[in-house]
Amino acid sequence: MTPATHPATTLPMPRSSVKHLPVNLFAAVMGLSGLSMAWRGAVTAFGANPAIGDAIGVVAVLAFVALAAGYLAKWKRYPEAVRAEFSHPVAGNFFGTVAIAILLLSSVVGVHHAGLGQAIWTVGTVITVALSFLIAGRLFRGRTEPANVVPAWLIPGVATLDIAVAGGTMPMAWAHEVNLFAAAVGTVIALVFFTMIFSRLVHQDPLPSGMVPSLIILMAPFEVGFLAYVNVTGQVDLFAGMLFYFGLFLFMLLSWRVFRRPVPFAPSWWAISFPMAALANAALKYADHVQAGVLYWLAGLMLLVLTVAIAVLSVRTLHGLFTHRLLAG
Numbered sequence: 001m002t003p004a005t006h007p008a009t010t011l012p013m014p015r016s017s018v019k020h021l022p023v024n025l026f027a028a029v030m031g032l033s034g035l036s037m038a039w040r041g042a043v044t045a046f047g048a049n050p051a052i053g054d055a056i057g058v059v060a061v062l063a064f065v066a067l068a069a070g071y072l073a074k075w076k077r078y079p080e081a082v083r084a085e086f087s088h089p090v091a092g093n094f095f096g097t098v099a100i101a102i103l104l105l106s107s108v109v110g111v112h113h114a115g116l117g118q119a120i121w122t123v124g125t126v127i128t129v130a131l132s133f134l135i136a137g138r139l140f141r142g143r144t145e146p147a148n149v150v151p152a153w154l155i156p157g158v159a160t161l162d163i164a165v166a167g168g169t170m171p172m173a174w175a176h177e178v179n180l181f182a183a184a185v186g187t188v189i190a191l192v193f194f195t196m197i198f199s200r201l202v203h204q205d206p207l208p209s210g211m212v213p214s215l216i217i218l219m220a221p222f223e224v225g226f227l228a229y230v231n232v233t234g235q236v237d238l239f240a241g242m243l244f245y246f247g248l249f250l251f252m253l254l255s256w257r258v259f260r261r262p263v264p265f266a267p268s269w270w271a272i273s274f275p276m277a278a279l280a281n282a283a284l285k286y287a288d289h290v291q292a293g294v295l296y297w298l299a300g301l302m303l304l305v306l307t308v309a310i311a312v313l314s315v316r317t318l319h320g321l322f323t324h325r326l327l328a329g
Contacts, residue, residue, distance in 0.1 A: 016324040019078045021070050023085055026097040027270035028317065029067065032060035033104035034277020035310050038303050040111070041284035045299060057108040064101055071098075089148040093135060096155035099128040100274070103159070103166040110169070121166055125178060128159045136189060149200040150207065151217040152271075153193045158220045160186030161228045168231025176232075183228050190221035209263045215254045216272040222247030223278035227285070236289040244286050251279055265316045267326070273310055280306045 039053035075082045085091050102124035110117020135156045163182035167175055197218065201207070207215070226243040230236055258272065280302040287295035320326035 031273025157189030
């Protein structure tokens with residue numbers, strides 16, 4: 001048989017298993033929900049069609065249902081894998097993405113059904129506070145390795161702030177005090193963790209390449225903090241403006257580091273989505289307050305960048321799913 005007649009060699013298809021479903025993929029729901037909220041804000045700012053935000057909200061809900069079903073299946077079939085992920089000093093922080101996803105979905109759903117939105121927010125609040133106690137409480141065990149002090153540590157603190165972000169319109173008599181509690185806890189946790197992470201980035205080895213996208217999380221406490229502060233106080237004041245602008249500064253600073261040499265796609269890339277969504281939502285709210293043309297241009301640019309980023313991440317994720325690489329061991 002001549003070489004030309006040899007059958008073509010084909011590579012084996014990667015084996016896909018729900019065992020390898022990472023909890024950080026719930027960040028996709030966070031990004032989609034934030035994008036839905038941003039397009040709703042664009043209705044007032046730019047006269048956008050409300051159907052755009054609603055359609056993205058439907059996708060966010062469907063994504064959460066699919067991921068929740070998948071992760072529950074993983075919990076049932078491979079409980080040891082879930083325990084290992086939860087106990088991991090870095091990966092365990094990403095369980096906060098589940099809580100944030102639920103909180104943001106309460107805003108997505110609440111526009112169409114207030115009662116259901118309030119119920120989802122209440123469930124998300126309980127889960128968020130419980131996770132914050134569990135994950136943040138680990139630090140008091142001591143002997144934390146400096147290499148494990150990474151931007152993902154901010155997720156539990158940001159999750160607590162998101163209680164106030166999603167709960168600003170809740171009509172329950174006790175909601176304001178819960179929002180105030182969440183804003184207080186989230187602010188202090190975020191600032192303490194931000195300081196620790198900043199110190200680690202300055203004094204220790206650089207982050208592994210796979211964690212580089214998570215640097216964008218560093219701006220989340222300031223943009224999410226802006227949204228939470230405005231919801232709790234009911235106004236955009238000087239302090240709120242300072243939070244917004246410092247978060248914008250961090251985004252410009254960190255984007256150059258993250259995007260100039262992009263690492264290969266992985267679910268961890270979804271870590272960029274919600275901080276960018278928080279920035280877009282904050283920009284829209286701040287522009288609406290200041291009523292300055294340049295800020296509307298900035299808000300529109302942030303919305304465009306966010307939309308393109310979510311679209312690219314969604315396509316890459318679906319491609320990985322259908323080619324059996326996303327959940328390959």
